[in-house]
Amino acid sequence: MNPTIHVVGAGVISSIGNSYDECFKALQxxxxxxxxxxxxxxxxxxxxxxxEVNLTNEELAHHVGMDKPVTRTSLLGLYAAKEALHxxxxxxxxxxxxxxxxxxxxxxxxxxxxxFPSYLKDKTSGHLSDVVHHGCGATTEVMARTLGIKxxxxxxxxxxxxxxxxIMYGARLIQHGILDVVVAGGTDALTKxxxxxxxxxxILDDDLCRPFDNDRKGxxxxxxxxxxxxxxxxxxxxxxxxxxxxxFGFANTNDAFHQTASSPEGRGSYDAMxxxxxxxxxxxxxxDYINLxxxxxxNNDLSEGTAIKRLFHDKVPRLSSxxxxxxxxxxxxxxxxxxxxxxxxxxQCVFPNLRFQTPIDGLDIVPQRAFEKLPLTHVMSNSLGFGxxxxxxxxxxxxxx
Amino acid sequence: xxxxxxxxxxxxxxxxxxxxxxxxxxxxxxxxNALTCIEPDYTQWISQxxxxxxxxxxxxxxxxxxxxxAQASLEKPDGIITGTGFGCLEDTETxxxxxxxxxxxxxxxTPFMQSTHNTIGSQIALQVQCRGYNQxxxxxxxxxxxxLLDALMVLTENPNQNILTGGVDELTSTSHSIQSRxxxxxxxxxxxxxxxxKPAKGTIAGEGASYFILSGKSTSSSLASVAxxxxxYQLDEAELTxxxxxxxxxxxxxxxxxxLxxxxxxxxxxxxxxxxxxxxxxFAKSSIGAYKHLCGEYAVSSAFAMGLGAAILDKGNIxxxxxxxxxxxxxxxxxxxxxxxxxxxxxxxxxxxRATKS
Amino acid sequence: xxDLKVQIIDALNLKHLKPEDxxxxxxxxxxxxxxxxxxxxxxxxxxxxxxxxxxANAQEGSKIFMSVRSIADYITAxxxx
Numbered sequence: 001m002n003p004t005i006h007v008v009g010a011g012v013i014s015s016i017g018n019s020y021d022e023c024f025k026a027l028q029x030x031x032x033x034x035x036x037x038x039x040x041x042x043x044x045x046x047x048x049x050x051x052e053v054n055l056t057n058e059e060l061a062h063h064v065g066m067d068k069p070v071t072r073t074s075l076l077g078l079y080a081a082k083e084a085l086h087x088x089x090x091x092x093x094x095x096x097x098x099x100x101x102x103x104x105x106x107x108x109x110x111x112x113x114x115x116f117p118s119y120l121k122d123k124t125s126g127h128l129s130d131v132v133h134h135g136c137g138a139t140t141e142v143m144a145r146t147l148g149i150k151x152x153x154x155x156x157x158x159x160x161x162x163x164x165x166x167i168m169y170g171a172r173l174i175q176h177g178i179l180d181v182v183v184a185g186g187t188d189a190l191t192k193x194x195x196x197x198x199x200x201x202x203i204l205d206d207d208l209c210r211p212f213d214n215d216r217k218g219x220x221x222x223x224x225x226x227x228x229x230x231x232x233x234x235x236x237x238x239x240x241x242x243x244x245x246x247x248f249g250f251a252n253t254n255d256a257f258h259q260t261a262s263s264p265e266g267r268g269s270y271d272a273m274x275x276x277x278x279x280x281x282x283x284x285x286x287x288d289y290i291n292l293x294x295x296x297x298x299n300n301d302l303s304e305g306t307a308i309k310r311l312f313h314d315k316v317p318r319l320s321s322x323x324x325x326x327x328x329x330x331x332x333x334x335x336x337x338x339x340x341x342x343x344x345x346x347x348q349c350v351f352p353n354l355r356f357q358t359p360i361d362g363l364d365i366v367p368q369r370a371f372e373k374l375p376l377t378h379v380m381s382n383s384l385g386f387g388x389x390x391x392x393x394x395x396x397x398x399x400x401x
Numbered sequence: 402x403x404x405x406x407x408x409x410x411x412x413x414x415x416x417x418x419x420x421x422x423x424x425x426x427x428x429x430x431x432x433x434n435a436l437t438c439i440e441p442d443y444t445q446w447i448s449q450x451x452x453x454x455x456x457x458x459x460x461x462x463x464x465x466x467x468x469x470x471a472q473a474s475l476e477k478p479d480g481i482i483t484g485t486g487f488g489c490l491e492d493t494e495t496x497x498x499x500x501x502x503x504x505x506x507x508x509x510x511t512p513f514m515q516s517t518h519n520t521i522g523s524q525i526a527l528q529v530q531c532r533g534y535n536q537x538x539x540x541x542x543x544x545x546x547x548x549l550l551d552a553l554m555v556l557t558e559n560p561n562q563n564i565l566t567g568g569v570d571e572l573t574s575t576s577h578s579i580q581s582r583x584x585x586x587x588x589x590x591x592x593x594x595x596x597x598x599k600p601a602k603g604t605i606a607g608e609g610a611s612y613f614i615l616s617g618k619s620t621s622s623s624l625a626s627v628a629x630x631x632x633x634y635q636l637d638e639a640e641l642t643x644x645x646x647x648x649x650x651x652x653x654x655x656x657x658x659x660x661l662x663x664x665x666x667x668x669x670x671x672x673x674x675x676x677x678x679x680x681x682x683x684f685a686k687s688s689i690g691a692y693k694h695l696c697g698e699y700a701v702s703s704a705f706a707m708g709l710g711a712a713i714l715d716k717g718n719i720x721x722x723x724x725x726x727x728x729x730x731x732x733x734x735x736x737x738x739x740x741x742x743x744x745x746x747x748x749x750x751x752x753x754x755r756a757t758k759s
Numbered sequence: 760x761x762d763l764k765v766q767i768i769d770a771l772n773l774k775h776l777k778p779e780d781x782x783x784x785x786x787x788x789x790x791x792x793x794x795x796x797x798x799x800x801x802x803x804x805x806x807x808x809x810x811x812x813x814x815a816n817a818q819e820g821s822k823i824f825m826s827v828r829s830i831a832d833y834i835t836a837x838x839x840x
Contacts, residue, residue, distance in 0.1 A: 043505045105517060107539075117501045123578055131579060135487055136518065137541035141634075150634050154547045155540040157488065157518035165536060169551065176402070176554050196500050197513035202800060202817045254481075254526045254535040260514050261796055271532060386514070387523025389535055450793055453772040507807040510800045 005171040006236050006243040006398065009088025009229030011080040011185075012339040014326045015051030015222055019083060024343050027351045028371050032325040034208055034220050042192050044199075049208055050190060051222025051327030066146065071108040071133050072223075074142040076332070077187030080225035081143060084183060088229035092239055096180040099152030100144045101170045102227075103162030103186030105331035107136035110189045139187065152179055157331065159385030160293070161252070162186050164334030164393050167228060168250045174232050181235060185227030185335030194330060195221060201260060209296035209328075211321035212305065212367050214358040219295040222327025226335030228342065245342045248378065248396035249280025255388030261299050266307025268390035269293070269382060273311050276392040282378060287317045287394070289350045289374075291341045291381040292367070294321025295328050304384060305363045317380075320353035320368040334383035334391065341379040341395045349373045403557045405564075406623045406754055409475070409614040411468025412708040413438050413461045414696050415607055419468060424712035428695060428722035431593040434586040435577050436607040436697035447528070454511060455524070456491045458571040461610035462521040463528055466565055470529065473614035473622055478565035480534030481522045482551050484544030486700020488518030490573045521569050534564075542741030544568060545611075545701040549630045549749065552615050560617025567612030568701025577606050585698075585742070587668065594722060596668040596694040604667035607697015611704035613711070619757050625714035625735075626757075627707075628652055629750040638675045641746055645679065645738070648748055656683045660730040661713065663690045663706050663723075665739030667698045672743055679738075687736075689726040690719065703739045703747060710735040710751040717753075760831050767827065770805040771798050783828045788821075799824055810834045 010020055015033025017023035026033070034049045039056075042048075053060075053076060060075035061067070064082060081100070090096070108131070115130035133142060140155040152173070156166045163186025170182035188194075198204050198221060205218035236243060253275065255268025262268065277284060293304055308316060322340050323329075329336055344350060353367035378396045385391075412418040415436035416429055429439075443452055443460045446467040452460065462483070470478065495512040514520075519537040526535050534555065538547035545568035552566040580586065587603035590596070596605060615627065631648045633641055649655060662684050666673045680689060696705040713719050713732050737749040764778035771794065781792065788794045799820045806812040812834050814820055823833045 113497060113500070116497045119579070120498060120501055124582070128579075128582055132583075135541060136539040137486065137544070140540065144634070150636075152632070153540060153634055154538060154543065156537065157539045158522075158535070158537050159517045159519055169536075172551075172554055176557065178550075192500060192505070193497065193513075196505050196508055197496065197510075197516075199505075200508040200510035200513055200800065200804070202510075202803070252534050252536065254523065254532050256523075256526045256530050256532050258795065259520070259523065259527070259797070268532065385519070386517055387519045387535075388526060389519055389523060449775040453774060454797070507804050509804050510797060514797060 003175060004233045005174055005230050005247040007228045007245045007247065007342055008231050008236065008241045008243060009084040010244060010339045010342050011083025011087060012226040012336055013053055013076055013079045014224035014329065014336055015053055016325050018055060020339065024347065027322065027325060030352055030354060030371065032354055034327050040190065040192055042195060044195055048195065049220050051220060052190060053223055064146065069129055070142050071139060072110045072189035073104055073106055073108060073187050074133065074139045076189055076223065076225040077102055077139060077143050078146055080185065081147060081183050081227040084227040084229050088241065090181060090239055090241060093181065094148065096235065097151055098149050099173060099179045099182045100140060100147065100149045101154045101166040101182055101184040102140040102143060103156040103166040103331050104136050104139050104188055105157055105159055105162060106188050106191050106194060107139050108133040109191045109193045113192050158389040159387055160330055160333055161383040161385040161389040161391040162331040162334060163226065164338060164381065164383040164391045165252055167338055168252060168393065170230050171247045174230060180231065182230045183227055184230060185225065186332045187225035188223055188329055188331040190221060190223040203297045205296060208355055209324060210355045211292065211294035211296040211324050211353055212301050212360060212365060213356050214360050216296045216298065216301060218297050220327040222329040224326060224329045224332050224336050226332055226339040228338060243398040245345050245395040246398050248394040249276040250393040251275030251279065252391045255390055257388060260386050262303035262384060264303060264306065266303040268388050269304050269384050270307035270310055272390040272392035273307065273380065276394050280394050284312045285315050287378050287380045288376040289344055289379045290317055290319040291337045291379065292319055292321040293382040293384045294323055296323065300384065302360060304382065305360055305365050308365065309363060316365055318350045318368050320351050322351055324354035337381050338393065341381045344379050345376055345395060345397055348376055402553050403560055403617045405553055405556050405615040405617060405627045406619040407613050407625050407627065407711045408616050408620050408622050409469040409473030410612065410624065410708055410711060411465035412611045412705065413440060413465045414609040414705050415439060416695050418708065425720040428594060432591060434590045434605045435572060436593065436605060437572055438608055456489060456515055458489050458491065458569060459515065459521060459524050462569040463525055465567065465610040466525045466612040469565060469612040469614050473563065475563055475614060477529040477531045478614060479562040480555060480564045481526055481531055482536045482548040482564060482566045483522035484538045484548040484568040484701050485518050485521060486539065486541050486544050486570050488539060489516050489520050490571055490576050492516040494573060494575045542700050542739065542745035543632045543747060545704045546630050546632050546747045549627060556615060556617040563614050563616045565612055566615050568704030569610040570608055570699045570701050572606050572608035572699065580606065593694055597666050597691055597725065600668060600670035600673050602670060604669045604698040607699045607702060609696055609705050611708050619754055623754045625711040625751045626754045627749065628752045631748045633746040635744045636746065638678055641675065642679055645748065652750055657686050659684060659687045659734050659736045660732045661690055661735045662687045663692060663710055663735060663737045665693060665702065666691045667693045672740055686728060688724060688728040688730050690723040691725055703737055703749060706737045706739065707749055710737055714751055714753045760827055763831055764827055766805060766809055770801050781827060784826045787824055787826060806834065810838055812837050
């Protein structure tokens with residue numbers, strides 16, 4: 001890809017850790033973060049396994065220096081974006097054309113759903129402060145104002161592929177010379193809305209999820225945020241920054257099969273992976289590791305697995321779903337898993353796919369069972385969303401060309 | 402960045418902007434602070450089987466997309482980029498209400514499934530079987546502009562493509578009632594057409610679905626071209642003026658080259674204040690038009706403005722009810738300058754393509 | 760079964776159909792009435808809300824929802840009183 005886009009900073013918060021290093025340790029040690037729900041006033045409290053971040057809103061707010069009441073989604077986003085920026089260490093940040101591209105599916109719903117029951121009883125009741133940040137864009141605005149980014153802000157919502165689309169958009173904005181540095185990724189908080197929504201679709205597992213296993217029963221929901229800082233080669237050199245990885249290829253396609261189900265042959269995910277490889281000018285064999293979308297639902301894993309077999313044939317690379325650790329963090333999943341992909345390159349390792357026992361009938365795909373140190377050059381991450389929104393991105397070691 | 406040709410459009414709005422009549426043939430006046438769309442018979446484009454599950458915003462979005470495709474003589478686009486400030490509100494409200502009323506038991510999946518913002522763009526993709534690039538922006542009053550910018554980048558990379566780009570937002574009674582509590586709307590509106598005559602506190606709510614087929618190649622159906630787009634967040638008057646002048650310079654233009662400045666005056670005195678300074682100090686020679694008294698204020702109202710601007714450039718004629726100040730200039734260059742509740746400001750530059758139409 | 764058909768039409772928003780348009784044994788999914796997986800979930804909700812009958816998972820639904828008659832039979836056999 002020309003010009004080269006470098007990842008110079010990464011930040012993440014999820015149920016397995018409150019930092020890049022904490023998350024890595026958990027991935028290395030096989031320690032997932034999926035436990036019975038604690039934080040929401042719901043009939044599923046203490047019952048439904050979810051991946052909650054282990055910090056209260058007050059703790060998050062204190063950490064990011066937020067003294068106003070804002071949504072949990074913005075707090076999580078700020079937490080991870082701040083870590084990414086700190087990691088990037090760009091002294092000149094304010095003098096560069098900077099932008100924030102965030103992604104979220106729930107936006108301020110964590111507070112809107114507190115407002116709504118009162119409002120339903122009496123249209124004059126409910127605190128307006130609970131709905132002022134309802135919109136997805138408002139999450140990004142809160143983050144932008146706190147981070148001091150005013151030049152360019154954007155928010156993407158393409159369901160579960162949202163934050164990887166944000167990273168792609170950020171990369172293209174730099175390539176087109178519109179921005180010099182982009183903070184890109186996504187954030188989503190757990191809400192009653194999404195828990196009940198996925199319950200109504202009957203795709204939640206009442207137990208710990210088992211991605212890519214023949215006996216999988218569904219997904220576990222999670223929350224968190226993952227952000228990266230992107231710059232061009234020119235900005236990298238001029239500011240003496242360190243490249244963690246290169247954005248080597250990506251693609252955004254649509255399955256156009258059904259609103260919530262993926263096509264059996266995985267045509268959308270196949271197209272996304274193939275086009276990402278084409279952009280990177282790589283053959284499928286060049287991919288060393290795939291961070292799967294791998295939600296653990298009957299439909300996704302069969303569809304994604306079928307697409308992978310069709311593309312990689314009998315040379316399927318190492319692959320795993322880190323949702324077996326974090327749960328499915330919806331709009332944040334692309335961002336969190338992008339950071340995990342970069343982590344894999346950084347530490348030259350692949351992460352396990354927890355609780356896998358039996359390959360899916362007819363697919364013969366065996367995900368990574370244990371943490372393993374391996375030489376890696378190219379890592380692919382898939383994010384497939386409702387509405388057929390399929391995205392695939394390839395991160396690579398910064399090879400001097 | 403390439404200039405993109407508008408080769409087709411579909412606009413559903415509180416005005417008569419679709420069908421055989423010319424665009425904005427006779428402007429509608431309302432005695433309300435909540436303008437809802439004049440909707441077509443959707444069965445022209447969508448089967449009953451598919452319509453049954455669609456909420457209003459999806460119907461509006463799908464129909465306007467199909468109108469745009471039809472005008473451009475296309476079965477399907479190469480990509481779909483949608484801007485929506487608040488997404489599928491009705492479905493969101495329905496599901497939220499059910500969670501409360503039914504105490505989280507036996508909930509219908511349909512409203513949840515349709516509540517995500519990308520449902521509009523994905524339903525269109527499903528309808529026309531478009532498996533290409535599909536993106537949804539939801540950055541308040543930058544949603545349409547972000548979609549445009551993305552489309553321009555896509556077309557710079559692949560000028561031969563046809564990208565369906567648009568802005569869709571719906572007004573529900575719940576969202577109106579909640580926004581009213583924030584004091585956003587005028588009370589006792591006697592005439593929406595007179596909205597801008599006396600600035601006061603508050604505006605009027607609106608909604609609409611506007612899709613455009615954009616391409617790097619002109620055709621015989623090209624209406625106008627999109628020459629540039631820019632967005633400014635929380636700038637003061639001086640900074641905003643500077644950035645607008647810079648934008649024009651980047652496009653090799655001066656303010657005098659703008660034949661028609663279409664401003665996003667909403668009738669709210671706080672929002673509209675800075676327009677007057679910028680107009681009088683820099684755009685004294687341009688005709689000035691407005692659009693929010695026609696479509697209401699909503700996050701993607703600039704999509705309506707874009708449709709209006711394209712129609713004006715195509716016909717070389719400004720419909721009655723649009724002009725605030727007439728400098729008798731033949732429209733070749735239209736600059737849309739929008740402001741939304743004082744902190745989202747944007748520009749869309751449209752140009753006539755009569756000379757380059759194929 | 761006529762009542763059940765009215766409920767199905769209402770739940771699935773099949774406004775363009777009347778009860779007499781749906782045969783007792785007509786296949787509801789695939790080529791029959793053309794219903795899909797979301798309709799199946801809505802039928803699960805209908806059975807729970809209106810007939811006090813719970814279906815544990817979506818896979819069970821595919822056998823039960825073959826026709827209006829098979830749904831009626833299931834309700835009769837499993838309704839919790």
